[in-house]
Amino acid sequence: MNRAPSWGVTLPLPGIPLAAHRHIVERMPDLGFSDVWTAEGGGHDAFTPLALAAAWSSRVRLATGIVPAQTRGPAVLAQHAATLAEVAPGRVLLGVGSSVPAHVSDINGIPFTEPFKRTRDVVRFLKRALNGEYVTGPFDTFEITGYRLPWVPVEPPKVIVGALRPGMLRMGFEEGDGAISNLLAASDVPKIVEAVGPQPPGKELVVKVFVCPSDDPHFVRRATRPFLAWILNREPYRRFQEWLGRGEALAEVHRLWDAGDTEGAARALPGEVVDELFVNGTPEECRERIARFHRPGVTSLQLYVSLPPGVAGDPEAVLRVLGQLGPR
Structure with missing residues (x-):
């Protein structure tokens, strides 16, 4: 059965100060958006906007899409996710991925080596740690002397993998709870689904859609x-x-x-x-094109919205645009 996907928006929206997002987050569920997503590169970190969203609304899921697997230690990533899960139980989705050298080496001075293995090892660690296990011993790309979370989330966050090609896509489903892919057209989605293969119940396949609602x-x-x-x-x-x-x-x-x-x-x-x-055009045209990304197997649509001129400074105008783009 091809169930309706959840819809989310990447925050902060370009051109709007983070502190000015409260009204937007509070209203998002009324517009049909159930998820608040963040990404992390060279600007806002991924977790502070989600902590604010957790304080502003008890109705949205909090998701990273993605956090680089190399720029934080595995235990620190587990701590971030578990802390969010403590204040928002059952509403946290942790997306991690290899990112790109520009965000790992160029601005953080961390070698971008063996990105596939590093991401896989971090996912393996997170799955164990977030379920309350004592984790110790060598992984291929790091070694843990011994770590256990001081408390275990009532509902451990799902861990998904930022994935582009077949190897990483399959790893996300085999080692984690699914995958998130981006920079693709609606016509590319079947190829992603085919590369994933059979999807066990409860796993996530998220598609990030870039949108510029302007004609x-x-x-x-x-x-x-x-x-x-x-x-x-x-x-x-x-x-x-x-x-x-x-x-x-x-x-x-x-x-x-x-x-x-x-x-x-x-x-x-x-x-x-x-x-x-x-995706571009009028908001109504964009919504029609966004809907084409929902193919069998896709569980969530994550929108990155580049707002048209004159909208960012008007919270009600922002909400009108989001309402025109969203499922309602």
């Missing part, structure tokens, strides 16, 4: 091309898009980026690729 194509291109050019030239995303079949369409983008012409690389992004990877 001004010039604004959409200006707002989205710099980000897309940057992320599509991170090695994991290069290989992901090649696997999805966009290698030829992005070849010139990669050539210019490798030559140091970042602005040229952004200009070279084909319009059809922008439209596939960053």
Whole structure:
């Protein structure tokens, strides 16, 4: 049975101060959004917005999508998740992943080595620790002398894996509680589902959808091309898009980026690729396109919303846009 997915929004929304999100979080469930998601790279950390959301609303699920597996110790990640679970029992979903060298090595000075094994080892540790086990001994990428959480969450948080290609997708379901994928078109979702294979009950397959609710194509291109050019030239995303079949369409983008012409690389992004990877149009058109990401096997849709001009400063306007994008 293809049940309706949960819908969530990535916070903080661009252009809105974190402290100004309370009214938005409080109203999200009335608009059909059950999840508050965060991500972590070079800006806001993943856990502070979720702690605020937990204080602002008892009706939303709190989810990271994702936290890098390398930039915190395994026990610290377990502590973060367990602390959130203490104040929001049954409402925490911990997404971890390999991230990219720009967020691990370039700004944190941590070697980006064996990302698959590191992520797998962190997931193995978290699953054991969050269930109250005493964890000790060597993993492939680190060694734990001995750790047990001082208290065990009443309902341990699910642990899912940020995953792009088949190996990481399967690992998320075999070692953890599922996977979250992003930077893909609705037409790519069946390939993700096929790579996952049979999904046991209770596992999560989350799709992160980038959305720019504007029918001004010039604004959409200006707002989205710099980000897309940057992320599509991170090695994991290069290989992901090649696997999805966009290698030829992005070849010139990669050539210019490798030559140091970042602005040229952004200009070279084909319009059809922008439209596939960053849903745009009127809010109503965007909602229709977002709904296409719901395929059998997908349990949650996570929206990253780039707001159109003039909206971010008006909380009621933000809520109107979210209401037009969401399931209600």
